Amino acid sequence: MAKKTKGPQVLTGNLLGDGMVVFLGPDGSWRNDIDTAQIARSQEDAATLETEGADAVRASLLVDPYLVEVEETENGLVPVEFRERRRISGPSVNLEFNSRANGQPAFAA
Amino acid sequence: MYRYDEFDATFVRERVKQFRDQVERRVKGELTEEQFRPLRLMNGLYLQLHAYMLRVAVPYGTLNSRQMNQLAMIADKYDRGYGHFTTRQNIQYNWPRLPDVPDILSDLAVVEMHAIQTSGNCIRNVTADQWAGVAADEIEDPRPYAELMRQWSSLHPEFSFLPRKFKIAVTGATADRAAIAYHDIGLRLKRNAQGEIGFEVLVGGGMGRTPMLAARVRDWLPKNELLAYLEAIMRVYNLHGRRDNKYKARIKILVHELGAEEFTRQVEDEYARIDAPQVLPPEQEFARIAAYFAPPAYDDMPDEDADFKQALADNREFSHWVERSLATHRQPGYAIVNISLKPIGGVPGDASSAQMRAVAELARTYSHDEIRVTHEQNLVLPNVRKHDVFAVWQALKEHKLADSNLGLVTDIISCPGLDYCALATARSIPIAQDISKRLGDMKRQREIGDLKIKISGCINACGHHHAGHIGILGLEKRGEEYYQITLGGSGDENASVGEIIGPGFSSETVTDAVEAIVDTYVAQRQGDETFLSFYRRVGAEPFKEAVYATH
Numbered sequence: 001m002a003k004k005t006k007g008p009q010v011l012t013g014n015l016l017g018d019g020m021v022v023f024l025g026p027d028g029s030w031r032n033d034i035d036t037a038q039i040a041r042s043q044e045d046a047a048t049l050e051t052e053g054a055d056a057v058r059a060s061l062l063v064d065p066y067l068v069e070v071e072e073t074e075n076g077l078v079p080v081e082f083r084e085r086r087r088i089s090g091p092s093v094n095l096e097f098n099s100r101a102n103g104q105p106a107f108a109a
Numbered sequence: 110m111y112r113y114d115e116f117d118a119t120f121v122r123e124r125v126k127q128f129r130d131q132v133e134r135r136v137k138g139e140l141t142e143e144q145f146r147p148l149r150l151m152n153g154l155y156l157q158l159h160a161y162m163l164r165v166a167v168p169y170g171t172l173n174s175r176q177m178n179q180l181a182m183i184a185d186k187y188d189r190g191y192g193h194f195t196t197r198q199n200i201q202y203n204w205p206r207l208p209d210v211p212d213i214l215s216d217l218a219v220v221e222m223h224a225i226q227t228s229g230n231c232i233r234n235v236t237a238d239q240w241a242g243v244a245a246d247e248i249e250d251p252r253p254y255a256e257l258m259r260q261w262s263s264l265h266p267e268f269s270f271l272p273r274k275f276k277i278a279v280t281g282a283t284a285d286r287a288a289i290a291y292h293d294i295g296l297r298l299k300r301n302a303q304g305e306i307g308f309e310v311l312v313g314g315g316m317g318r319t320p321m322l323a324a325r326v327r328d329w330l331p332k333n334e335l336l337a338y339l340e341a342i343m344r345v346y347n348l349h350g351r352r353d354n355k356y357k358a359r360i361k362i363l364v365h366e367l368g369a370e371e372f373t374r375q376v377e378d379e380y381a382r383i384d385a386p387q388v389l390p391p392e393q394e395f396a397r398i399a400a401y402f403a404p405p406a407y408d409d410m411p412d413e414d415a416d417f418k419q420a421l422a423d424n425r426e427f428s429h430w431v432e433r434s435l436a437t438h439r440q441p442g443y444a445i446v447n448i449s450l451k452p453i454g455g456v457p458g459d460a461s462s463a464q465m466r467a468v469a470e471l472a473r474t475y476s477h478d479e480i481r482v483t484h485e486q487n488l489v490l491p492n493v494r495k496h497d498v499f500a501v502w503q504a505l506k507e508h509k510l511a512d513s514n515l516g517l518v519t520d521i522i523s524c525p526g527l528d529y530c531a532l533a534t535a536r537s538i539p540i541a542q543d544i545s546k547r548l549g550d551m552k553r554q555r556e557i558g559d560l561k562i563k564i565s566g567c568i569n570a571c572g573h574h575h576a577g578h579i580g581i582l583g584l585e586k587r588g589e590e591y592y593q594i595t596l597g598g599s600g601d602e603n604a605s606v607g608e609i610i611g612p613g614f615s616s617e618t619v620t621d622a623v624e625a626i627v628d629t630y631v632a633q634r635q636g637d638e639t640f641l642s643f644y645r646r647v648g649a650e651p652f653k654e655a656v657y658a659t660h
Contacts (some may be wrong), residue, residue: 015557016136018206019160032390036122042126060138063156082588086536093456093538097189 011049013065021087024052031100035076052057110173111256111401113221121218127286128152129211140328153224156209160530163202164227169237169255170198170482174469177480179220181465187213194458195271197481198236199227204527208600231272232262238280238287239483240445242402245437247299249306251281253399254335256378261336268583269342272350273358290314290322291576292362301329308332313364316570320606321361324369326376337388341380405477405492410442414495427502430513444495449512453549454542457523467508475501485522494519517554519545522573526566533566535583535590540564543620557627560640578640579626580607592619594653597644610649611657622656629655
């Protein structure tokens, strides 16, 4: 169910294969970058995103999709909830390992 | 060390095969996440904040060099070149890919390891004193009993779906290095008035949102009756433990609600009904297990080594490291070498694959092929000749593993916190790093002396903050991390639960508060009074004055 909220929302989940955090883009693809996510500004739009998320779950692409409320700032989309802000930025430690470009997406420090 | 028999090996291989099939079905969409989640958790695979996490069991914290090398290989081949040693003496990988996990489990099985029962409402990896079998203060080696419990609890049909997870710790020493009072069941080998060895049995300890110290339900249990008595405890818990409320489901709540006396009565009643011979292993089977833990072929030599003494006299850095890192071995001429995984400003408990390989090589060359993982997130080489300690230290230095801070204020326990964990409410590692850098000057650390700081990133308390002399609990309020400080906790033989000092601190001010607490202790202690003794004597007042006067 789409959250009853006034703010814009994006749909997120973790990829089934590697667990990476992704967001639903306007073209239906799943992206690492929240700033390229499709924004829902109404409950109807949010419900549409959730339908696409459920399709991705059925297609064995995605795990546990849910809507995240965001603020549109001059620096891009920023989740309202603290946990979600931490989730998109990746670990703030162990950067020598976690930002390694070994074929896996690197998180911004 | 215990070696798998054919039954163990077959059982683990079959589990890998089963899980490979389950993963394939999940990827193909034949299993939903709801169906798959309990299956992956039974194999130690979590979905965390940013990726999957695989928790690998290190039974009672014991590894050989081949196993450690394999853990390093897995870190390189399937993960990001490092692993995280945990407060359950296990190791966690933070970045495995789901399709790779069956291969990882298969590679673990080659070296007699697995990830079974590192999650779920079952009996988890049994932990033990990291100096088991070598400690000078030991009454009897607890490892054969830990192995017995591992075998008994592995896929035990009656105890695979308990009300909640279940943790057992065992020690055979007088000093408690396994935090037994904080476990669902804590076991201590002791002698009775007749000089016979048996177990003191504690039940109902735990951390989490309701920290409790375990109650003693048996002062002395004949050691050969252990499994039957454990089975009685588990049955009472299975029958009466609450399944309606996750937060009240641990055995500590049952013990608390019934009262220790009534709980004990029920256990004893159940024990009287149990068909003990049906439960207890035949003597030959216990002897078979115990034989694996026979002491290695130590060299017969005097306790003192002239070269070691000379190196101590010649090299101050070495002598400082020895002071913090060596413990007394039961065998003359040998030492227990403890390795800090707490570099100043580093991530507590993390080791790179290169460091794992280095420790494996040192174990193979100098420690009768044995390594231990401690619940304080450090490593141990349990069997090093004093003559070889200098060479070991030099090799450790090369790999940045020779910090002289064990037991000191920068030897901090920290859970992964909100940098990795999906349950966390705040980050814990960066706070540990900040405190470590602030108080990391060696002279200052040595002046402060023994002091345990433990940090958890949520109320579940994986960082053992309740048992910290200074405990830090990370929470979130109105979109900001804040940190509650507790004082006076301890996980040793005089265990206590830390008490909240007052209002919490922001991530910017919590290190200042910790420093003020430490400085207050140093300024006001009497003689060589420890932090805990000081706190127990004077209470929280001087600390409150110091902390809240400036914040």
